[in-house]
């Protein structure tokens with residue numbers, strides 16, 4: 104069975120936060136638990152690395168680290184983890200040069216030039232956050248896995264990007280059933296450093312504060328088809344594609360169906376979690392994101 108990595112689902116069954124709970128400042132984010140989708144229990148022996156106790160113990164330790172605003176969780180990566188990172192890094196970089204949007208490529212090159220990201224080590228959040236704070240004000244904060252949409256969107260409202268830190272198992276470097284650090288760093292970080300893109304992400308998060316579940320569902324879909332799986336004038340914008348070798352090749356070589364932005368269609372679109380997206384949405388340019396958010400805002404205020 105072919106699995107393609109997916110980061111975010113608005114159809115997650117678990118909802119832990121009360122609907123109208125609304126953090127009033129960034130430190131309120133520390134006050135609620137970051138429950139996450141438990142892919143290990145869900146997949147059992149099909150979870151990559153399940154029969155490797157050393158790896159599984161490490162993953163569980165990384166997942167269980169406290170998630171605290173402003174405090175970077177330091178993770179020890181061994182030679183196997185670094186090898187997996189290096190393998191993916193090299194392959195993804197070649198694909199990025201061909202298929203990624205210019206904004207992603209420029210910022211990833213800058214991260215390399217500053218020696219923040221390289222093939223030789225798994226990047227640490229302290230260096231990443233120093234860079235992001237200067238570029239857009241965002242910061243990565245560790246979580247144990249794919250958190251519920253409401254919590255994730257609340258983080259965006261305060262320029263907090265909840266992010267995993269474990270890395271997929273060495274036996275299947277081109278597959279992960281859930282977000283890992285390869286997706287977060289190679290897919291998300293370069294675009295979070297872009298001010299226009301960061302502003303759009305934060306606006307989606309702000310709109311989510313205290314919103315109903317129905318509004319969260321709409322915002323989750325807008326996020327999913329732009330930040331995760333968006334296209335930018337035929338080049339790849341979305342982190343769900345940029346962090347996946349297979350999906351980058353799929354989209355980059357013209358096998359994906361790409362449509363123009365259409366909010367009415369996006370909100371009715373089902374999310375595909377176990378294969379490529381049946382269609383991707385081309386937002387045209389980053390400056391269009393402002394208009395897209397205004398359209399979303401109008402739609403939700405009707």
Ligand SMILES: [Fe+2]
Nearest residue numbers: 110331342343
């Ligand atoms: Fe993601």
